[in-house]
Amino acid sequence: MKIDEAIRIVEPHLTQKRFEHTLRVKDTAINLAKLYDESIEKAELAAVFHDYCKYRSLDEMERIIKTTSLPKDLLNFHHELWHGPVASVLIDQEYGIDDGEIKQAIYSHTTGRANMSKLEMIIFLADYIEPGRDFPGVVDVRETAKKDLVLACWMASKNTISFLMKKNATIYPDTFYAYNDLTKRTN
Ligand code: DGI
Ligand code: FE
Ligand code: FE
Numbered sequence: 001m002k003i004d005e006a007i008r009i010v011e012p013h014l015t016q017k018r019f020e021h022t023l024r025v026k027d028t029a030i031n032l033a034k035l036y037d038e039s040i041e042k043a044e045l046a047a048v049f050h051d052y053c054k055y056r057s058l059d060e061m062e063r064i065i066k067t068t069s070l071p072k073d074l075l076n077f078h079h080e081l082w083h084g085p086v087a088s089v090l091i092d093q094e095y096g097i098d099d100g101e102i103k104q105a106i107y108s109h110t111t112g113r114a115n116m117s118k119l120e121m122i123i124f125l126a127d128y129i130e131p132g133r134d135f136p137g138v139v140d141v142r143e144t145a146k147k148d149l150v151l152a153c154w155m156a157s158k159n160t161i162s163f164l165m166k167k168n169a170t171i172y173p174d175t176f177y178a179y180n181d182l183t184k185r186t187n
């Protein structure tokens with residue numbers, strides 16, 4: 001799918017703010033793809049669709065989780081974690097986007113997971129560092145992203161877990177698996 005078509009499809013599903021975030025994630029993902037020698041076409045398509053299902057109703061997301069091969073344990077965790085996995089299924093069903101690497105990058109963009117591919121790390125990181133974000137510590141992560149993809153993902157993962165623990169939120173296993181794996185891959 002051409003990127004302009006993808007943007008046209010996604011825009012009506014998002015708020016103006018979320019759409020602008022998506023375009024910034026796309027630009028950030030393109031920069032990271034160039035820097036780390038990943039496919040620009042895959043990075044931009046994954047970025048444009050990464051939050052495609054952010055505003056689906058909880059009922060619809062729950063139904064898709066229940067009726068497809070998505071892991072059912074998602075339903076025991078915060079619904080914020082559902083939109084990536086649900087989008088990875090719907091872009092294939094609705095638009096025939098069946099590229100496994102793109103689908104996986106969209107799937108894991110919120111939590112990360114163990115053994116992330118380069119494309120997954122690029123989308124995970126681009127979502128975290130796009131220029132509209134102002135999380136505590138994001139400036140350091142942005143700087144590190146220019147030099148070390150794994151280390152920058154590890155910093156983002158660590159910050160997210162700290163943030164969630166401060167809020168007493170439950171943490172999905174993949175979020176911890178991402179952190180543990182990135183810790184081992186950083187040295
Ligand atoms: O969709 P975005 O807002 O662009 O970003 P995202 O999909 O990365 O979602 C970010 C939110 O998800 C952020 O508030 C942190 C939260 N999150 C990430 N991992 C977990 C989590 N929330 C819970 N409860 N548990 C997690 O493991
Ligand atoms: Fe998201
Ligand atoms: Fe994220």
Ligand code: FE
Nearest residue numbers: 021050051127
């Ligand atoms: Fe996002």
